[in-house]
Amino acid sequence: MNLFTLKNRIAMVTGASRGLGRAMAIGMASAGAHIVAIGRDDQSLRETAKEISAAGGTSTIFQTDLCDDTAVTDMVQTAIKSLGRIDILVNNAGIAPMERTTDISKAEWERVINTNQNAVFLVSQAVGRQMIAKKNGNIINIASVFGKMASNRSLHYCASKAAIIQMSKALALEWAPFNIRVNCIAPGFFQTDMTAEQQVSEKHYKFLINKIPMRRFGKPEEIVGTVLYLSSDASQYVTGSTLFIDGGYSIW
Ligand SMILES: NC(=O)c1ccc[n+]([C@@H]2O[C@H](COP(=O)([O-])OP(=O)(O)OC[C@H]3O[C@@H](n4cnc5c(N)ncnc54)[C@H](OP(=O)(O)O)[C@@H]3O)[C@@H](O)[C@H]2O)c1
Numbered sequence: 609m610n611l612f613t614l615k616n617r618i619a620m621v622t623g624a625s626r627g628l629g630r631a632m633a634i635g636m637a638s639a640g641a642h643i644v645a646i647g648r649d650d651q652s653l654r655e656t657a658k659e660i661s662a663a664g665g666t667s668t669i670f671q672t673d674l675c676d677d678t679a680v681t682d683m684v685q686t687a688i689k690s691l692g693r694i695d696i697l698v699n700n701a702g703i704a705p706m707e708r709t710t711d712i713s714k715a716e717w718e719r720v721i722n723t724n725q726n727a728v729f730l731v732s733q734a735v736g737r738q739m740i741a742k743k744n745g746n747i748i749n750i751a752s753v754f755g756k757m758a759s760n761r762s763l764h765y766c767a768s769k770a771a772i773i774q775m776s777k778a779l780a781l782e783w784a785p786f787n788i789r790v791n792c793i794a795p796g797f798f799q800t801d802m803t804a805e806q807q808v809s810e811k812h813y814k815f816l817i818n819k820i821p822m823r824r825f826g827k828p829e830e831i832v833g834t835v836l837y838l839s840s841d842a843s844q845y846v847t848g849s850t851l852f853i854d855g856g857y858s859i860w
Pocket of ligand 1: 647648649675700701702703723751795
């Protein structure tokens, strides 16, 4: 028995057009899942689909802005109508602008909270209704070490990621009777567009890796094992947990 197989499962991954989302989508497709890839940039989504197909998997892409409530509802309804169901939802899309709190406008605060937190609520609610009806489902939310630790010039980001950890626990509690598991992954520093600025400056990069016990950023493919564990039957008695994948950053 292969505990980690995702054969015959349909998995929606938000923010699958780049970075960690693309890596998780390719990894889950390689384990047998059909991927429903969500993002705003059509070209990048097509590239993800191409890589999934090169890995022997299948996918459907939906170009959707997760900050557009109506677009989110329409996208989930269309996906369920055309594919029959969503078995696994990975809420991964996110943004991480850095600004001093005194410079954050209300609009910018709302852009971060809408993308990182409100979209997780909206997509989980829309997909969750269908999971509740069929009494089966698995949701994985991508938070951050900065949902637990603090980061400078990132008040909105820290607030949104702390909320994701707590939302995962509250949803796990509420939806356990419907056989829906909800868990959270809290990554540390990974080599993606999101951390491009930190990687470009050698001084800043060295400063950061000195705080990471494993002394390096993670590679996107290094998050795949965790998402396979949480999305498969390998973790069938695990719910409400948060796994820190951070080279030891949060040990301190
Ligand atoms: N990289 C890290 O070191 C790190 C550390 C801790 C946590 N995380 C978390 O991991 C997740 C992925 O991060 P990443 O590093 O892979 O970032 P990334 O490379 O910047 O990718 C972000 C993804 O989110 C999507 N996205 C952003 N806003 C969206 C919107 N309004 N609607 C739809 N999609 C949207 C982007 O797609 P489009 O551009 O196509 O819209 C893209 O696919 C985020 O939640 C992030 O907070 C990352």
